[in-house]
Amino acid sequence: MRKNIVAGNWKMNLDYEQGLSLFSEIVNMVKDEVRGDQQVIICSPFIHLASLSKLSAGVTNVAVGAQNINEAASGAYTGEISASQVKSTGSEYVILGHSERRAYYGETDSLLAKKVDAALANGLKPIFCIGETKDERESGSYYDVIKTQLSAGLFHLDAEAFAAIVLAYEPVWAIGTGLTASPEQAQEVHAFIRKTLAEQYGQAVADQTSILYGGSANPANAESLFSQPDIDGGLIGGASLKSRDFLQIINVFNG
Ligand code: PEP
Numbered sequence: 001m002r003k004n005i006v007a008g009n010w011k012m013n014l015d016y017e018q019g020l021s022l023f024s025e026i027v028n029m030v031k032d033e034v035r036g037d038q039q040v041i042i043c044s045p046f047i048h049l050a051s052l053s054k055l056s057a058g059v060t061n062v063a064v065g066a067q068n069i070n071e072a073a074s075g076a077y078t079g080e081i082s083a084s085q086v087k088s089t090g091s092e093y094v095i096l097g098h099s100e101r102r103a104y105y106g107e108t109d110s111l112l113a114k115k116v117d118a119a120l121a122n123g124l125k126p127i128f129c130i131g132e133t134k135d136e137r138e139s140g141s142y143y144d145v146i147k148t149q150l151s152a153g154l155f156h157l158d159a160e161a162f163a164a165i166v167l168a169y170e171p172v173w174a175i176g177t178g179l180t181a182s183p184e185q186a187q188e189v190h191a192f193i194r195k196t197l198a199e200q201y202g203q204a205v206a207d208q209t210s211i212l213y214g215g216s217a218n219p220a221n222a223e224s225l226f227s228q229p230d231i232d233g234g235l236i237g238g239a240s241l242k243s244r245d246f247l248q249i250i251n252v253f254n255g
Contacts, residue, residue, distance in 0.1 A: 002210045004226075005166060005233040006250045007041040007127060008240025009067065009095060009214075010048075019048040023055055025243040030250060031059045038253050042240070043067050043095050043127070046081055053090025065093030065127065068101060071114035083115075083122035094119050095235075097129040097153060099172045109152030116154060120161055127166045127235065128154060129214070130193075134173035142171075146189065147196055159201045167211045168235040169193060174215025176237055183224045183231075186213045190230035219248035226252050 014022060023042055030040050043065040044052055056062045070080035086094060096115050101107045107115075112128075119126045130149040132142035146169075154165060169189050171181050181189075190211050198206035213225050214235035225231055233253070239245040 002208050003039050004253045005039045005210050007235045009043045009237050023052050029247050041065050041093050049089035049091050063092045067095045071118050083118040087122045094124045096126045112153040125164045129168045129170050131170040131172050159205050168214045170214035178216050180216045180221050183228050187228035194230050219245050222249040222252045
């Protein structure tokens with residue numbers, strides 16, 4: 001069975017103490033409630049990673065992730081952070097391919113393929129983001145866009161390596177905009193992604209892969225999104241910064 005996952009993306013928010021306090025609240029609220037087939041992941045700024053990993057030590061259903069890594073192993077890359085450095089904090093995951101990094105930092109599919117390799121070589125599980133812009137949705141080219149992002153960023157992996165990947169379908173027009181894909185729109189794309197994975201790796205691998213929805217998910221719309229057959233949870237931006245909202249979203253899976 002694939003896992004249901006609710007992942008928070010804190011982006012560049014919260015100072016050190018604020019991050020620790022929000023995380024402690026989340027851990028305390030979920031540690032006894034979240035079932036074994038569910039995972040909560042907090043992707044924080046780098047400054048929090050080591051402390052959050054210590055706070056969640058022994059709480060198996062809460063994990064910590066970064067929001068980026070550099071593709072190189074080490075060296076003269078001032079201001080950058082490597083996969084092994086992130087791993088040494090106790091983190092398990094890293095978001096790669098977020099549309100903000102693709103748009104603001106020029107991250108291309110081929111660069112992302114290298115970052116995926118760096119993450120996997122160091123035991124980090126990528127939460128790999130794909131999704132179309134508003135123009136691409138309106139022109140109807142979104143299936144091609146998503147297929148290209150998958151194949152150029154990930155399909156160099158063999159099936160064994162691919163097993164560590166979590167996917168997040170995040171339509172760019174829905175991120176931080178208050179616009180959400182309807183459950184039907186999201187399900188349509190998630191089913192397409194799973195079909196594409198089945199063509200590449202076989203149905204068993206496709207069925208094991210968690211595919212999250214991201215884009216203005218909140219307590220009011222999470223249930224209708226997560227109840228779709230191919231939506232296995234969410235990557236949550238704004239609503240992950242409020243413990244009550246985030247908890248309500250997690251609790252969708254607790255019925
Ligand atoms: C995100 O940045 O991954 C995201 C989904 O943001 P928001 O929930 O704020 O749209």
